[in-house]
Amino acid sequence: xxxxxxYPVETLCRLQKEALLRQKARVIWLMGLSGAGKSTLATxxxxxxxxxGFLTQSxxxxxxxxxxxxxxxxxxxxxxxxxxxxxxxxxLFVNCGIVVIASFICPTHATQAMVRQIVGEDFIExxxxxxxxVCEQRDVxxxxxxxxxxILKNFTGIDSPFEAPLSPDLTIKTHLLSLQESxxxxxxFVLPQINNPDFPKEQTFKELLGSS
Numbered sequence: 001x002x003x004x005x006x007y008p009v010e011t012l013c014r015l016q017k018e019a020l021l022r023q024k025a026r027v028i029w030l031m032g033l034s035g036a037g038k039s040t041l042a043t044x045x046x047x048x049x050x051x052x053g054f055l056t057q058s059x060x061x062x063x064x065x066x067x068x069x070x071x072x073x074x075x076x077x078x079x080x081x082x083x084x085x086x087x088x089x090x091x092l093f094v095n096c097g098i099v100v101i102a103s104f105i106c107p108t109h110a111t112q113a114m115v116r117q118i119v120g121e122d123f124i125e126x127x128x129x130x131x132x133x134v135c136e137q138r139d140v141x142x143x144x145x146x147x148x149x150x151i152l153k154n155f156t157g158i159d160s161p162f163e164a165p166l167s168p169d170l171t172i173k174t175h176l177l178s179l180q181e182s183x184x185x186x187x188x189f190v191l192p193q194i195n196n197p198d199f200p201k202e203q204t205f206k207e208l209l210g211s212s
Contacts, residue, residue, distance in 0.1 A: 017097030021055050024194050025094040027119045031106040032128035033157050035135030037174040038103040044183045057093050060103040087118040094122050099194050107162045127168035132157045134175045
């Protein structure tokens with residue numbers, strides 16, 4: 001039986017993919033207590049970026065736990081692994097030139113540092129800051145009520161600690177700002193960092209191909 005050598009094939013690099021998409025890939029990581037407004041802000045940001053021509057991918061605990069992380073529980077070890085996998089997935093999307101919008105509690109400084117270390121220089125840390133009592137009043141999913149009743153164990157803010165990020169790139173105090181103000185603050189911070197000046201969105205795809 002003859003063996004054949006398999007030679008490495010040159011693959012497309014991230015810069016080529018960013019040029020195709022005419023954007024700079026970044027991981028916009030929204031962290032904060034449950035009910036602080038992370039998912040709401042992420043949804044509004046994704047829609048805004050879509051209408052401006054950016055390709056994005058949203059990651060949160062719900063969509064990852066339905067598939068990739070469906071074998072994980074809510075122990076301290078499993079929650080850490082949930083975040084680690086999310087960060088690794090985000091890094092893969094960034095290497096494809098895609099803007100990632102991630103929404104996770106990230107309760108401890110160690111967890112926050114791990115995410116930043118995995119993602120690297122493309123990481124944008126956004127602290128969605130809202131006091132526990134306000135988050136409890138919102139309690140859209142009824143999770144705080146279940147935690148107070150002892151039905152949910154190890155719930156962040158109730159019987160599991162939350163450590164506010166030490167030096168976030170952006171802090172949005174959702175209890176002091178309207179939804180519109182919070183969304184505008186996030187958009188104004190993010191847009192300059194994902195715009196690709198070498199390939200502006202105004203340049204058509206046909207023009208881009210013609211200049212290559």
